[in-house]
Amino acid sequence: MSALRGSRIAGVGGYRPERVVANAELAAMTSVSARWMEERTGIRQRHYAGTGETVVSMAIAAGAAAIKAADLVPDDVDLVVLATSSREQLAPAGAPQVASGLGTRGAAAFDLNAVCAGFTFGLSMASNAVRTGQAENVLVVGSDKLSPMIGPELPDTFAIFADGAGAAVVSAAATEDIGQAVWGSDGTRAAVIESKLRPDGRVRATMDGPVVYRWATGEMPAVAKAACARYGVSPSDIAWFVPHQANRRIIDTVARTLAIPPERVVLDIVETGNTSSASIPLALTRLRDSGRSTPGELVLLLGFGSGLSHAGMVARMC
Structure with a gap:
């Protein structure tokens, strides 16, 4: 086995659905006020996925932005990690669909469910894969569609959760630019x-x-x-x-x-x-x-x- 090398975040990208939902819109459907929502959570607005938008489609959009920011093309990516806890389909995993949707050349791909800590878990695993030479460029995507899981009967979650995707490309580096988790x-x-x-x-x-x-x-x-x-x-x-x-x-x-x-x-x-x-x-x-x-x-x-x-x-x- 070759000696360990360094890893770095080479690019990041995000996707927020077009639909913006302000506190006032939610307050009209539930038992708490818009002011309560902002005071308790700090949130003024959030984004909800539109018809046809999925965890996979949002992940593809965020992943494409991250790959571009890293000055790479999809064929450069040889591993895709999708962190999510909100896919309606249990199998197969969504990551292979993300890899194919981006146009990678058959990149290895798997899903990871650590919920809100999913991206940092995935980033650590991506860094380890690059440092050991298992991969050259790894795309880590966090994508969740939580709006279908919330409702006005539960104000705490109704006011907080939203939809979106964010991604980072992890690549080899001469120095350790990503620390151990x-x-x-x-x-x-x-x-x-x-x-x-x-x-x-x-x-x-x-x-x-x-x-x-x-x-x-x-x-x-x-x-x-x-x-x-x-x-x-x-x-x-x-x-x-x-x-x-x-x-x-x-x-x-x-x-x-x-x-x-x-x-x-x-x-x-x-x-x-x-x-x-x-x-x-x-x-x-x-x-x-x-x-x-x-x-x-x-x-x-x-x-x-x-x-x-x-x-x-x-x-x-x-």
């Missing part, structure tokens, strides 16, 4: 956030918000610090904090605990909502598109959510 899970709290089939034949997402808040704000700062330490840096060295866009109150609290200034925290949730596995790559795309970041800057990625599962890592901005 600090990851874990707690299956004893599986019921805290879950989606399952109800007797009426519909899949519904449910969440115990207070428990999620206490877990995320109480335990995720230590994960973030450990991820920094594993890369040989501290939170004060981080240029940008890009957490899972779960809820603005959670993001703000974790950032304060880490002493990361608000201007260094990337917030995509305000205009995009919580898109589960898509949230981190969509936030990275927003950061790149804003022009505020510089290639090579340190970015702290922190995925956490249903499972309960988490994965944090430090990477360098593309």
Whole structure:
């Protein structure tokens, strides 16, 4: 086996469905106000998939954008990882359809379900595949269509979840630009956030918000610090904090605990909502598109959510 090499994020891309849903539209259908939604979640609007848009079609759109940003063509991609928890079809996996839809030359492809931490799990696996020489360029896509799983009878999830896809290309590098993940899970709290089939034949997402808040704000700062330490840096060295866009109150609290200034925290949730596995790559795309970041800057990625599962890592901005 050849010696390990480095890996890097070569490009990112995102896709938000055209339909924009403001808080006022949802408030008219449920028992809480638009003001309550923004105060409790930080969200002002979110995107819902249109007729015919699927987890796979959104993933293809985001993946194509990431490949272009990496200055590659689809034939350069030899592995596709699709992180999702919301496909209606259980088999076959969606990743091969994404690979074919993009026009790759028979790339290896598989799905990964770590829900809101899915992208960071996938990014770590992609980095390992590149570092060991198993792949040259890996496309990691987080894509979720959550709007069919929510309804006005459950305001907590109705106000938060949305649809979208985000992607990143991981390629070989001379240096280690993607750090090792600090990851874990707690299956004893599986019921805290879950989606399952109800007797009426519909899949519904449910969440115990207070428990999620206490877990995320109480335990995720230590994960973030450990991820920094594993890369040989501290939170004060981080240029940008890009957490899972779960809820603005959670993001703000974790950032304060880490002493990361608000201007260094990337917030995509305000205009995009919580898109589960898509949230981190969509936030990275927003950061790149804003022009505020510089290639090579340190970015702290922190995925956490249903499972309960988490994965944090430090990477360098593309």
